[in-house]
Structure formats: structure tokens, C-alpha cells
Amino acid sequence: MKKFLFILTLVLVLSGLFTATTVFAQDGITDDEVNAIAKQLYCPVCENTPLDVCPTEACRQWRELIRLQISQGMTEAEIKQYFVDNYGARVLAEPPRTGLNWLVYILPPLFILAGAFILFRSFREWTKPQIVEAGSSGESDAGEASSPSDTDDYIARFEEEVKKRK
Amino acid sequence: MIAEFGFGILVVSLIVTVYSGIAAVYGVLNKSAGLVESARRAQLLTFPLLTLSSIVLIYLLTNNRFEVSFVYEVTSRSMPTYLQVTAWWGGQAGSLLFWSWLLAVFTSAVTLRKWDRDIEFLPWVIVVSAITLAFFLGMIVFFENPFTRFWLVDGNVVPSMFAPSATATVFTPQDGQGLNPLLRHPGMIIHPPMLYLGFVAYVVPFAFAIAALITGRTDDRWTRITRRWSLWAWLFLTLGLVLGGRWAYDVLGWGGYWGWDPVEIAAFMPWLTGTALLHSTMIQEKRGMLKHWNMILVILTYALVVFGTFLTRSGVLSSVHSFANSPIGPFFMGFVTLTLVSSIALLIKRWPELQSENEMKSMLSREALFLLNNLLFMSILVICFWGVIYPLISELFTGQKVTVGPPYYERATGPLFAGLLFLMAVAPLSAWGHSTLQTLGRAIWKSTLAAAVVTIFLTITYTQNIYALVGFFLVALVLFTTGHEFWRGASARQKSQGENFFAALTRLMGRNRRRYGGYIIHISMALMAIGILGIEIFQKETQGTLAEGESLNIANYTVTYRELASWNSPGEGVNYTRSVVDIYENGVYLGQLAPRIDYYYDAEQNMTIPGQRSTFRDDLYILLVDWQPVSSIGATFKIYVNPLVNWLWIGSIVFLFGIIFAAWPEKDPAEVSVRRKSARDNRQASAAD
Structure with missing residues (x-):
């Protein structure tokens, strides 16, 4: 029954579209206008291919469908909704912001915040016993130290280093 | 016969690999140097074994042995020999063998190093690489065997390594499917x-x-x-x-x-x-x-x-x-x-x-x-990771298939990449151990000023897009601070040594390969960022169907459709459709481009080859999307203008230079680091080597 209803709707929609073709002229619609919408949609059959660049015959027909829909005066949002209704949410470049899909948008920032928090706390912990060896930064590695704190100091140390290596 | 031979060697390699892992563990637990040595040699043996197996596969690939299903899937008679060789990694089974062969090469190279100071590592390095190799070889032997052949059983073609029944005969298709044309590119x-x-x-x-x-x-x-x-x-x-x-x-x-x-x-x-x-x-x-x-x-x-x-x-x-x-x-x-x-x-x-x-x-x-x-x-x-995994999770829990596409990644990673650029500019100026805002500020203010001047200049002459300007500012900051580091080091050396500037610069870099190689890589990343900013923010596109002599306009360019020809090349098994367009910039004739569509008969697939004109400022990139085969009066073109994208490729060449500079073998790195740590004590020792 469900299948029958689906086919019936499909036939109605398609016949509606084709009769519409004869009524409305599509000439005014440029490829750029079609692509502007197709770009935001993903090919319902190929993996991860935007509809505007997908080379398959099916996609070409879908682009013509978009052209037709524009010529019928459908808005961008309506056309996108049409594709979502017929082919599922996967035709959108991003999951719609509903239900479980919120995880897509919430989890990474949470993770990053947690990372930043851990890092910040570790910094706080590390920097506490600051009094110890305050002047030891110089000992770290003369060859690699690039402290620009004092250019003259840097050059002096550099010269010393060069002499050593000669 | 030869296919069985190749498979046999794979099985032997798997056994040898498993043995080397077990022998290494057993040897180290029982303190048996002999067993560990045996494990090492077993490990070394995997290299010639897998090389032989790979040679067998390449032999099958280049000799059109289509009874082997992998050969059938990735080659065809019309493919040139070099492509038949590289078809080795053109499919799952072959590329797993390629992977394993590379691992055998690397682990052999590692086991041949001088181990005297690190002998305790040796058995465990062998164990880890043996586990990895055994896993991949196991995948190949049991699931993705590149030597599987076609058999004719009661009129049905069945892929199998060995004869599935006593009456089965080997089935050899006339020709292979050929490598996916998209993969037939240098x-x-x-x-x-x-x-x-x-x-x-x-x-x-x-x-x-x-x-x-x-x-x-x-x-x-x-x-x-x-x-x-x-x-x-x-x-x-x-x-x-x-x-x-x-x-x-x-x-x-x-x-x-x-x-x-x-x-x-x-x-x-x-x-x-x-x-x-x-x-x-x-x-x-x-x-x-x-x-x-x-x-x-x-x-x-x-x-x-x-x-x-x-x-x-x-x-x-x-x-x-x-x-x-x-x-x-x-x-x-x-x-x-x-x-x-x-x-x-x-x-x-x-x-x-x-x-x-x-x-x-x-x-x-x-x-x-x-x-x-x-x-x-x-x-x-x-x-x-989350973007890649989420569609699966969604399908698993809600049954809904979703796409996580570029808008998600670009929005989320954009600021993070900007942050990385900023760190690339600042971090080289900070000192190990201790830096303050004051010392950092003193080191960076000149570069910041210069980057600001560049940004203001770009605002006036190039763009007012805020994202682009932030990006360009950061790129300029990286270039100036890094350039300044080179200049500072070299002029310090110039003063102290009395060398001319370039001699000072090259010697300075030669003595600190890792550090200056790293700086060159930072520069290359900044150059790549220019290309990425250009194409991400300023890309323009248009599409239209033209009759001969008609034009499309985009940015300063005019593209005029001249002619189109379509012909078969039976030797290659390809049909070429080549269009010719004239291109003009601000009315000045620049030349012709020839976007084409190649149709591969064996793979039944189109390949779209763009016509490209590349300059430092932008790329004109023209695709032939469609044409009317009968009259050839109309052809549809899609044209992109990709500003600055060339810098991405220039950056990658600089990158290559930087990393080879950094990784170029000098003295034993351990030796050098020891020397650096206590340069004073070790002076004589290091002078000797």
C-alpha cells in the first residue's frame, strides 16, 4: 500500500512537472542559477558529490528538475525541501539541526573546550612552583635558544657559540 | 601455476612473519640472544619473499593474465605497460600487498641499523612490526588475495584460489575491465x-x-x-x-x-x-x-x-x-x-x-x-574524525543517512587553521623555558607592523573581505617573522665571522638543519595558505551553453567557443572529444585552451580534462560539461576562476625543499644532540667525527 502511494505520488508529481514544462518557458533560467542551488545539494546516489558537478545522467536530470522548479517560481528553500522530502536528509551538505544530529554541532566544541580546560589547568599547575630555578632558561640549550629578549645578548651568545664550533 | 606460486610465497611470508614475532617474544623472555637473532633474520627474510610475490603479481598484470580476478579488475589489453605495473596499487588486494611490501622494506631497513646502544629495543621493535605485517598478510591471504583466479564450474564463473571442484577449469576472460580512468593519471x-x-x-x-x-x-x-x-x-x-x-x-x-x-x-x-x-x-x-x-x-x-x-x-x-x-x-x-x-x-x-x-x-x-x-x-x-564517523552513527541509531560536507568542516576548522598560522608566527620567537609578553612583543612588533602595512595595502588594492584580510595578515606575519629569524641569525654570524651575508646564511642553516628546515616549512605552509584562501574565498564560476563563436564572461576573462572534434583512438580504447576555446582578458587575446572529455570504452567511464591557464594571480579553469554529438553547434562549458591557487603548488615545492633540507642526513642525530647538550665537554670528540 505504502509503495503504491509512493508510486502514485511520484506519477502525479512527474506528470505535474511535465505538464508544467509545456506551460512555463524555462529559457530564462541560466545554468548559474541552477548551479547556485545544485551546489548546496548532494547527489542522492553518488557518495559525497555535490549535485552541480556530478557527471552522471541522473544528476543531469535532477539539475533540469531544479531548472524547472525555479521556472515555476519555487524558492531555494522549497526546492531543497523537495529534495529532502524525496531523497532524505543526505542530500543536504550538513545534517539538519534536529534530534541526534545536534551531536554533530555540539560534540566537537565540547571536546575542544575540554581540551583547552585541561591544558589551562595543567599550565596553572606547572607554573605554580615558579620560584625554583628562575634563571635556568639560559642553560636549556645554547645552540637552539632563540630568546629575543635582548638582541645584543642573543648575538653575544651566538658569537660565543660560533667560536666554540669553529 | 604462476599464480599459485605467488600465493604460496604469500603464505610462506605470513608464516615467517608470525614466527619472527613469536621467536622475538620467546627469545627476550628466555634471554636467548640466539632466538632474537633468528627472529631478526626471519624479519629480514620477509623483504625478499614479498618482493618475489610482488614481482609475480606484476608479471601477471603486465602479461594480461585475466584469469586472475585482480588482473581482470584493474588492467586491460589497451593499457600501456607502465599503467599495468602501477595497477599493482590500483585495487584493494594489490594495494594491501603493496602496503605489506613497503612495511617489509622499512622493517628490514630498521633491523639492519646499528643496534649496539639500543639492543633491548630490538626484539620489541621486531614484535610490533611483525604483528602489523602479520595482520596485513593475514588480510591478504584469507580475504583479499590478489592471486585468486576465475573457475568455470557447471557453466558458472567462480572466483577461487584453488579449483573449487575436480571438474572445474580455469576461466580466462577475453579482456580486463581496465583501471578506473580517473586513476590513469600521473x-x-x-x-x-x-x-x-x-x-x-x-x-x-x-x-x-x-x-x-x-x-x-x-x-x-x-x-x-x-x-x-x-x-x-x-x-x-x-x-x-x-x-x-x-x-x-x-x-x-x-x-x-x-x-x-x-x-x-x-x-x-x-x-x-x-x-x-x-x-x-x-x-x-x-x-x-x-x-x-x-x-x-x-x-x-x-x-x-x-x-x-x-x-x-x-x-x-x-x-x-x-x-x-x-x-x-x-x-x-x-x-x-x-x-x-x-x-x-x-x-x-x-x-x-x-x-x-x-x-x-x-x-x-x-x-x-x-x-x-x-x-x-x-x-x-x-x-x-567526528565528521567522518557521524553518518554511520546516525544511520545506526536513527536509520537516517546524512552527509557531513564541506560547510561543516570549513566553518569548524577555519578559525583553528588561523590559530595555527598565528602560532607559526609567534612560537619561533619565544624562548624555551621562559618568555614574557614584553620579550615576545619586542621580538614581533616590527613584523606585525610590516604585516599590517601589507594588509592595509591589500585592503585598498585587492579585497575588503574580512576573512581574507585576517588570513592575509597572518600569512604576512608568518613570512615576516620567519624571514626576520633568517636575517637575524645570518647577520649575527656575518658580524662575528666577517663572512659575507650569503655565506653566513648558508653556514648558519647548514649547522641548524632541523631548525631552519622547519622555518622553510613554515614559509611553505604560509604560501599554501595564500592558495587556500584564494580559492576558498574568491573562487568564481559560471556555466553556459554556447554556439560556435559565442562567449561567456567571467571576472576579467572572456571565453569564446571555437570548435569541437570527437574521434576514436582504437589503440588506446578511448574516445576523445576536444573543444577549442579562445580566451581574452580585458579584450586582449591570450591564447587557446582545449578542455576535453575522454571516454574509456573498457571502463565505460568519462574523464573530464580541464583546460587550464595558470598564473601567480589566478587560474582560468575550463571544463567541457556537455556537447551536442550530432551537430556540434552547442557545447556547455563550466568555467572557474581560481585566484591565487598556484601558490598552493608553489608552497608544496618549497615544502619539499624545506623538509629534505631538515631531514638531510648529517652526523648521527644522537651524536649531534649529545654534543649540543654539552657542547663544551664534547668539543674535541665532535670535531673528530
Whole structure:
């Protein structure tokens, strides 16, 4: 029954579209206008291919469908909704912001915040016993130290280093 | 016969590999140097064995032995010999063999090194590489055998290694399907090997890290031994990514180089952890800190490498079903999980022994900024990983298939990449141990001023887009601060040595290869960023169907359709449709371009070859989308103008130079680092070598 209803709707929609073709002229619609919408949609059959660049015959027909829909005066949002209704949410470049899909948008920032928090706390912990060896930064590695704190100091140390290596 | 021979060698390789792993464990537990040596030799034996097996496969590929199903899938009679050879990695089974062969090459090279100072690592390095190799060989032998043949059983063609029944005869198809035409491109010939070289080379640092954890030798020796390995791995991985981008740009026909496809991201994720590792091991070597973190990074990189190998070839992430139906899917995930869990367990066991030798003293010190860099890389990793995995989760729990596409990644990673650029400008100016806002400010104010001037200039002459301007400011800041570092070092040396500036610069760089190589790489990244900003923010496109003589306008360009010809090339099995267009800029004639569509009969597939005109300022990129075959009066073109994208490729060449400069063999790195640590005491010793 469900299948029958689906086919019936499909036939109605398609016949509606084709009769519409004869009524409305599509000439005014440029490829750029079609692509502007197709770009935001993903090919319902190929993996991860935007509809505007997908080379398959099916996609070409879908682009013509978009052209037709524009010529019928459908808005961008309506056309996108049409594709979502017929082919599922996967035709959108991003999951719609509903239900479980919120995880897509919430989890990474949470993770990053947690990372930043851990890092910040570790910094706080590390920097506490600051009094110890305050002047030891110089000992770290003369060859690699690039402290620009004092250019003259840097050059002096550099010269010393060069002499050593000669 | 020959196919059985190839398969037989694979089985022997698997047995030898398993033996080497077991012998190494047994040898080390029973303190038997003889057994460990035997394990080492078994490990070395895998290299000639797998080489032989690969030669057999290449022989089959180049001799049109279509009774072998892998040969049938990836070659055809019309393919030139060099493509038949490279078809080795053109399909799942062959590329797994290629992977294993590379691993055998690397582990052999490692086992041949001088072990005298690190002999305790040896058995465990063998064990880790043997487990990895055995896993891949097991996948090949049991699931993805490149030597499987077609058999005719009661009129049905059945793929099987050996005769499925007594009456079965070998079935040989007339011709093969041929390699996917998209893969018959020079970029695609080098791109997979580069990526795989990068992937496989990361097994070595991982093996040493695990060896260090098991033996409890938790100083920075493992990072010092594997530093050059990591560098080469990183080089190949980066090159693989860049070449993949170039290939996409030249062949895929969507005017871009990167589409945030799960397969691309799978290769990008180990690069993220690898790059973070490259920076944070420096902290361990200089300051004896972050030992835990480096372990985590190297373990993650290894896991992502295996994960990436699996993703790039199997396509299982497209849906839950293809994952469940793929015979190797669950095994791969099982292996990744197992190695991850056992490595982390090992790390936890050694946790207390990996304490830092130094304290973090300032939030602006070099090590603190490196940590921030690591945070940014890990954040990008999380975004990528989640984006790749989420569609599966959604399908699993709600039954709804979703796409996580470029808008998600671009919005989420954009600010993080900007942060990385900023750190690239600032971190080289901060000192190890201690820096203050004042010292940093004093070091950076001139460069900031110069970058600001450049940005103001660009605002007036080029763009008012705020994102672009922020990006260009950061790029300029990186270029100025890094350039300033070169200048400062060289002029200091010039003064002290009385050398001329260029002599001073080259000697200075030659003495600090790693540091200045790193700076060159920073410059290359900034140049690449120019290209990425250009194409991401300023790309323009238009499409239209033209009759001969008609034109399309885009930006300052006019493209006029001249003619179109379509012909067959039976020798190659290709139909070419080549259009010719005239291009003008502001009315001035620039020349002709010839976008075409090649149709491959064997693979029944089109390939769109763009006409490109590339300058430092922008690329004009024209695609032939469609044409009317009968009258050839109308042809549809899609035209992109991709500003600045050339800088991406220029940056990659600079990158190549920088990393080879940094990784160029000098004296034993351990020797040099020891010398640097106590330059005074060791002066004579180092002068001698």
C-alpha cells in the first residue's frame, strides 16, 4: 500500500512537472542559477558529490528538475525541501539541526573546550612552583635558544657559540 | 601455476612473519640472544619473499593474465605497460600487498641499523612490526588475495584460489575491465605510493615507542632514534596529500583540490597527529617534558594510519551495510581497537615512570606555545574524525543517512587553521623555558607592523573581505617573522665571522638543519595558505551553453567557443572529444585552451580534462560539461576562476625543499644532540667525527 502511494505520488508529481514544462518557458533560467542551488545539494546516489558537478545522467536530470522548479517560481528553500522530502536528509551538505544530529554541532566544541580546560589547568599547575630555578632558561640549550629578549645578548651568545664550533 | 606460486610465497611470508614475532617474544623472555637473532633474520627474510610475490603479481598484470580476478579488475589489453605495473596499487588486494611490501622494506631497513646502544629495543621493535605485517598478510591471504583466479564450474564463473571442484577449469576472460580512468593519471600513479610510504613509515616510530614502554627505557632515546623516520614519514604523507589534491584538481573536474571527502580526511588525520608529534617530541628532547603526550600521539598516529589504509581502499564508510558486508571491515576495526587498547594499557602501566624532568615556567614559553599548537591540531582531528564517523552513527541509531560536507568542516576548522598560522608566527620567537609578553612583543612588533602595512595595502588594492584580510595578515606575519629569524641569525654570524651575508646564511642553516628546515616549512605552509584562501574565498564560476563563436564572461576573462572534434583512438580504447576555446582578458587575446572529455570504452567511464591557464594571480579553469554529438553547434562549458591557487603548488615545492633540507642526513642525530647538550665537554670528540 505504502509503495503504491509512493508510486502514485511520484506519477502525479512527474506528470505535474511535465505538464508544467509545456506551460512555463524555462529559457530564462541560466545554468548559474541552477548551479547556485545544485551546489548546496548532494547527489542522492553518488557518495559525497555535490549535485552541480556530478557527471552522471541522473544528476543531469535532477539539475533540469531544479531548472524547472525555479521556472515555476519555487524558492531555494522549497526546492531543497523537495529534495529532502524525496531523497532524505543526505542530500543536504550538513545534517539538519534536529534530534541526534545536534551531536554533530555540539560534540566537537565540547571536546575542544575540554581540551583547552585541561591544558589551562595543567599550565596553572606547572607554573605554580615558579620560584625554583628562575634563571635556568639560559642553560636549556645554547645552540637552539632563540630568546629575543635582548638582541645584543642573543648575538653575544651566538658569537660565543660560533667560536666554540669553529 | 604462476599464480599459485605467488600465493604460496604469500603464505610462506605470513608464516615467517608470525614466527619472527613469536621467536622475538620467546627469545627476550628466555634471554636467548640466539632466538632474537633468528627472529631478526626471519624479519629480514620477509623483504625478499614479498618482493618475489610482488614481482609475480606484476608479471601477471603486465602479461594480461585475466584469469586472475585482480588482473581482470584493474588492467586491460589497451593499457600501456607502465599503467599495468602501477595497477599493482590500483585495487584493494594489490594495494594491501603493496602496503605489506613497503612495511617489509622499512622493517628490514630498521633491523639492519646499528643496534649496539639500543639492543633491548630490538626484539620489541621486531614484535610490533611483525604483528602489523602479520595482520596485513593475514588480510591478504584469507580475504583479499590478489592471486585468486576465475573457475568455470557447471557453466558458472567462480572466483577461487584453488579449483573449487575436480571438474572445474580455469576461466580466462577475453579482456580486463581496465583501471578506473580517473586513476590513469600521473598524479594518481605517484599519489598512492607517497601516501602509503608515509603511512607505513609511521609504523617505525610506533614500534620504538612501544619498545620503550615495554622495556621501561623511558628517556627520549626512542624519539631520537625515530626522529628522522618521523620526518620522512611526514614528508611522504604531506606529499601524498598534496599530490592527491593536484590530481583532484586536474582530473575530477570540480574546480577544486579538496572536497572534505571521508577518504581524503582518512589520509589527513594521521597527518594531523604526525604534525603535532613532530612539534611535541621537540619539547621532550629539549626539556624532558610531555613524555606521556608523545606516546599518546604516536599511538594515535599508528591507529589512524591503519584506520586510513582501511578507509581509503574499502569504501566501507559509505554505509553501515557496506561496513558489515565487507569481509575485512570488522577485522580492521578489531585490529585498530586491539592495538589502541593494548598500547594505552601499556602506557598507563608506565605512566609514573614518564614524569617530566622540567616544570613549565611560563605560558608564553616555546613549550607552552607548542602545547597550544598540539591542542589546535587535536581539535582539528576531533572535528574530522567526528565528521567522518557521524553518518554511520546516525544511520545506526536513527536509520537516517546524512552527509557531513564541506560547510561543516570549513566553518569548524577555519578559525583553528588561523590559530595555527598565528602560532607559526609567534612560537619561533619565544624562548624555551621562559618568555614574557614584553620579550615576545619586542621580538614581533616590527613584523606585525610590516604585516599590517601589507594588509592595509591589500585592503585598498585587492579585497575588503574580512576573512581574507585576517588570513592575509597572518600569512604576512608568518613570512615576516620567519624571514626576520633568517636575517637575524645570518647577520649575527656575518658580524662575528666577517663572512659575507650569503655565506653566513648558508653556514648558519647548514649547522641548524632541523631548525631552519622547519622555518622553510613554515614559509611553505604560509604560501599554501595564500592558495587556500584564494580559492576558498574568491573562487568564481559560471556555466553556459554556447554556439560556435559565442562567449561567456567571467571576472576579467572572456571565453569564446571555437570548435569541437570527437574521434576514436582504437589503440588506446578511448574516445576523445576536444573543444577549442579562445580566451581574452580585458579584450586582449591570450591564447587557446582545449578542455576535453575522454571516454574509456573498457571502463565505460568519462574523464573530464580541464583546460587550464595558470598564473601567480589566478587560474582560468575550463571544463567541457556537455556537447551536442550530432551537430556540434552547442557545447556547455563550466568555467572557474581560481585566484591565487598556484601558490598552493608553489608552497608544496618549497615544502619539499624545506623538509629534505631538515631531514638531510648529517652526523648521527644522537651524536649531534649529545654534543649540543654539552657542547663544551664534547668539543674535541665532535670535531673528530
